[in-house]
Every structure is written in structure tokens, then in C-alpha cells.
Amino acid sequence: MNIKKAYSETTRLLGYFKVISDPYIWDNTSRWSWELEVKNLCPEYSESWVAFDNTTASIVASYDHVHPVTNVGGRTLGTLQYGWDRIQLSDDLISLSQTVATLKSTLDAEGIDMLKHLKQLSQKFSDVSTRASAYHIERLLKPYSTKEREIFKAIEELSSKRKGALIVIQREDLLEERLNIGTPMFAEISSSLLDSIFNVNSPLHDGAVLIRNDIIVSAANILPLTKRTFKKRKVGTRHRAAIGLSEITDALIFVVSEETGKESFSFNGSIYPFKIVED
Incomplete structure (x- = not known):
């Protein structure tokens, strides 16, 4: 667990587990490859759980072990949740x-x-x-979609065919007021549907797809363009649109360049290249 001093005196645990086996890697190629065995200690406290001194500070103080607390990073328990x-x-x-x-x-x-x-x-x-x-x-x-494999498969296919694409994933911020809404769809996500939307012969291919809660809400949406200037590199319209929306919302936006086929994503006003990494 990662203990922060500012909160350790007041932060209370929602659950209490005893690790009864060492963590081990069962698959060196998987992103979620750790397993360990634990015992749920919460039932032992039953109704007295609320009265139990279960602040993180008291737990750390009472936990007598060679390595009482592991920091986040490296091959430690603190990295389990990140895969x-x-x-x-x-x-x-x-x-x-x-x-x-x-x-x-x-x-x-x-x-x-x-x-x-x-x-x-x-x-x-x-x-x-x-x-x-x-x-x-x-x-x-991951917290906003269970269809990431379909999304990544579509991006990979679009990239290989050099089909320009703009895919917006709504997170916490509402986006309709930030966009010029295009064509409503309300369809379940699939890589084949995303690929067909961005086909050059499709009337929907020039705009952005909006995805919310694993549903393609609409297509051919127009995003606000960033007003920033980029003196050292050429930034196309799709990339400027992705940056523009990410400057004013917490949306995650994927871009596929029609010119090069390269994939990128925009978040928090910046844009980054990436490649699909196979599990």
C-alpha cells in the first residue's frame, strides 16, 4: 500500500486482508499477470469494524514484518493494481x-x-x-470503457489502411455542449462499424465519432480547434481538433493520420504518438 502522511492519521480502510502467499507472475506477456492469495479479515471484526482503529497509520504501526509497507514502483505490491x-x-x-x-x-x-x-x-x-x-x-x-479491444482493433486497422480517423471517448465531462453534433447513431461499439464510418466514401468520415459508456453516440461531430500555433511541425486539422477538445474537457481523443497512418492520442491539451501493443 502507498501511505501518504497527510492522510494516514484519518484515512480509514474499507477492507482488511492478510496476504498469505507471495505474489507471482503467471504470464509474462499479460498486462494483468499478478496473482496472490489473501484472507479477508473483515468478518472477524463483524459489527465492531466501525470501532476498530483501522486508520492506515495504526495498521502500519502494528504490522510487524520484514517489509511492512511496499512503495509503488518496481516489483512490489503497490504495482498490482496497475498491471x-x-x-x-x-x-x-x-x-x-x-x-x-x-x-x-x-x-x-x-x-x-x-x-x-x-x-x-x-x-x-x-x-x-x-x-x-x-x-x-x-x-x-479502462474506467470508461469495456470495449477497449474493439477500439484498439479499429485504430490498428484504420492505421494500416491510412484512413483518417478521430475518436472521442467521453470521461467525466459532458461533451455535447462543446461539439457541433453530427449524426446520431446510438450503436454498440465494434471495430467493423468504426472502420466503415471512417471509410472515405462514407458521408460520416470527415468528423469525429463520440463514444460514451461503450456506445457510439454520434458521428461526423465537429470539434473545436486549438488556437495554439506550432512553428516547428505541421499539425493537421484532425490533430488540432483533438488538442482543442482536450484543452477544455477531460476527454480522451484518438487520432489516425490520413497522410501517414500514424496513431496518436490527445489528453489535457497535449498530443502523443503511440502504437498498439499486443497483450
Whole structure:
């Protein structure tokens, strides 16, 4: 558990479990690969649970173990809720840090091919960036959709065919007042339907799809464009629209470039490249 001092004196636990086995990885390729056995201790307190001193501070103070509390990060209990992406990302960042330190220590050594090592380091950064994007997308999307596989499959197919696409996932903020609403659909999400919407021969392909609670609410929606200028790179209309909406709402917006087929996502006023990572 991750204990924050500011809250440890007053924050109370909703549940109390005893870990009775070590956590282990049952599948090295899955993003949700940890398992451990626990015993639910709540029934032992029954009606006295409310009176029990179950603040996080008291639990930590009374828990006598070699490693009483694990911090979030690395291969610890604190990473269980975030899945394999977070665990692997933590390992990758540690590896990068070690590689950079090694390169720094050999700057003055003879016979070191710095360009070769820097090229390898650049590839490592690229791989870590891909994993970091996958982790953050899943973290942002998962609480608001159970159809992420259909969404990702559609994005991958659209990207391979270089079909431009703009897919908006509504989170907490209501979006209808922020958009020029297009054609109502109220259809269940499927990769084939998303692919057909963004077909160049479809009258709906130029706008954005709005998804809420796993339902395609509407298509051909017009998003507000960002007013920011980008001097060092060309930013197309779809990308400007994605940034524009993410500047004023908490929506998660996926973009597929019609020109290059590259995927990106926008959140909180910024846009990031990403690649679909297979489970």
C-alpha cells in the first residue's frame, strides 16, 4: 500500500486482508499477470469494524514484518493494481538509468563506439515511450470503457489502411455542449462499424465519432480547434481538433493520420504518438 502522511492519521480502510502467499507472475506477456492469495479479515471484526482503529497509520504501526509497507514502483505490491505495463515500465526506466550512467562513466575511455551505444539508447527510449503510452492510455480509458479491444482493433486497422480517423471517448465531462453534433447513431461499439464510418466514401468520415459508456453516440461531430500555433511541425486539422477538445474537457481523443497512418492520442491539451501493443 502507498501511505501518504497527510492522510494516514484519518484515512480509514474499507477492507482488511492478510496476504498469505507471495505474489507471482503467471504470464509474462499479460498486462494483468499478478496473482496472490489473501484472507479477508473483515468478518472477524463483524459489527465492531466501525470501532476498530483501522486508520492506515495504526495498521502500519502494528504490522510487524520484514517489509511492512511496499512503495509503488518496481516489483512490489503497490504495482498490482496497475498491471504488467506499469511493472515492465518501471524495469525499463531502471535499465535506461543504468545504461545512461554506464555511458557517462566511459566518456573518456578509448575504443568506445559512442555513436553505436547512443543509437541503441535511442531505440530503448523509443521502446519505453511506446510502453509508457500504452500504460497511460489504458489507465485513462479502462474506467470508461469495456470495449477497449474493439477500439484498439479499429485504430490498428484504420492505421494500416491510412484512413483518417478521430475518436472521442467521453470521461467525466459532458461533451455535447462543446461539439457541433453530427449524426446520431446510438450503436454498440465494434471495430467493423468504426472502420466503415471512417471509410472515405462514407458521408460520416470527415468528423469525429463520440463514444460514451461503450456506445457510439454520434458521428461526423465537429470539434473545436486549438488556437495554439506550432512553428516547428505541421499539425493537421484532425490533430488540432483533438488538442482543442482536450484543452477544455477531460476527454480522451484518438487520432489516425490520413497522410501517414500514424496513431496518436490527445489528453489535457497535449498530443502523443503511440502504437498498439499486443497483450
